[in-house]
Amino acid sequence: MKKIRNFLLGLDLMLVCILAGAAAEEGMEYFIKNRAKEKENRPVMQINRTEEELSEASTQDLAEKKVALTFDDGPNAIYTEGLLAGLKERGVRATFFLLGKAVEISPQLVEQMHKDGHLIGNHSYEHVNLSSLSDEAAIAQVDKTNEAIHQVTGEYPEYIRPPYGCWKSNLDYDTTMIEVLWNVDPLDWKTDNAPAVVERVLSEVEENDIILLHDASESSVQAAFEIIDKLTAQGYVFVTVDEILFD
Numbered sequence: 075m076k077k078i079r080n081f082l083l084g085l086d087l088m089l090v091c092i093l094a095g096a097a098a099e100e101g102m103e104y105f106i107k108n109r110a111k112e113k114e115n116r117p118v119m120q121i122n123r124t125e126e127e128l129s130e131a132s133t134q135d136l137a138e139k140k141v142a143l144t145f146d147d148g149p150n151a152i153y154t155e156g157l158l159a160g161l162k163e164r165g166v167r168a169t170f171f172l173l174g175k176a177v178e179i180s181p182q183l184v185e186q187m188h189k190d191g192h193l194i195g196n197h198s199y200e201h202v203n204l205s206s207l208s209d210e211a212a213i214a215q216v217d218k219t220n221e222a223i224h225q226v227t228g229e230y231p232e233y234i235r236p237p238y239g240c241w242k243s244n245l246d247y248d249t250t251m252i253e254v255l256w257n258v259d260p261l262d263w264k265t266d267n268a269p270a271v272v273e274r275v276l277s278e279v280e281e282n283d284i285i286l287l288h289d290a291s292e293s294s295v296q297a298a299f300e301i302i303d304k305l306t307a308q309g310y311v312f313v314t315v316d317e318i319l320f321d
Contacts, residue, residue: 138311139281142318143298144169144256145289146197146235149176149183157295158186164302166312167191170289171235171254174199174219181226188227193314195233196220196251205240212242216249233315254315256286262294271297276304282318 148154148170161168170187172194177184187194196219198204204212216234224230234241234251241253260274271294275285285301288294302312313321 139309140313140318140321141279141281141305141310142169142284142315143287143302143312144171144235144254144284144315145287145298146171147176147201148172148289149180149187150290151176151180151183153292153295154180154183154289155186157289157298158183158190158192160295160299161192161302162190164299164306166302167193167314168312169193169195169233169254169315171195171197171233172219172223173197173201174215174222177219177222177226184223184226188229193233193316194223194227194229194231195235195254195315196223196231197235198237201237203238203240204236204245205242207242209242209244209248212245213248216245216251252319254284254319257283259286260297262297263288263290266291266293268293268297268300272300272304275301279305279310281310284315284318 143166145157145168149172167190170192172184174196184194196216198215199218199222200215202215204215207215220230232250232252233254234249235254235256239255257280258275258278260271260278262271265271271287275297279285287298289298305312
């Protein structure tokens with residue numbers, strides 16, 4: 075099921091890249107602003123199990139399941155501060171893919187992210203479709219954002235989430251950044267209905283998934299907190315994307 079979903083995700087992203095490129099040509103910078111699957115019932119046979127087997131099964135049931143919460147398009151001067159406060163209250167570390175232009179507007183929010191232990195990544199300077207740009211222009215979008223983040227945190231980001239999920243493969247030779255996409259996209263930017271966003275995530279999420287959200291609206295922030303609370307109750311633990319990719 076996971077392989078099928080990732081294949082479909084790849085097809086979806088190809089279509090999005092095509093549409094985003096067309097939108098960019100028409101000047102629509104934020105064409106995309108800022109799949110529930112059925113769960114298999116897997117009965118567990120418990121006939122004639124030894125105490126050791128039962129103990130091992132109990133330990134596995136209690137094991138924490140990792141998931142990564144990510145936020146694109148920030149920092150947002152209105153909503154990111156409240157999001158950071160709520161994450162800190164819950165002891166959750168997330169990953170933020172930032173726009174260089176927004177970093178320059180709200181450096182204090184980036185400083186707080188860094189201080190709180192969140193992972194900070196690159197999301198281009200102006201939220202453009204990198205695949206529609208020349209190599210030089212695309213590299214400039216990446217480098218300018220890296221410099222803006224470095225000016226605040228003293229560190230250059232290692233991870234990038236290209237807007238619309240559209241990366242230029244040849245840029246791998248010019249940058250050393252690691253591309254990060256997602257497994258679960260509840261389309262929070264399209265609605266102010268926080269419960270609907272929460273339900274979309276809960277119906278799709280599995281262990282080691284990367285959830286895509288945005289910190290650009292009150293409803294998205296509210297949805298993020300409810301997602302955290304409900305998944306925590308289900309035994310999930312929230313980590314940054316590097317722990318999903320490399321652990």
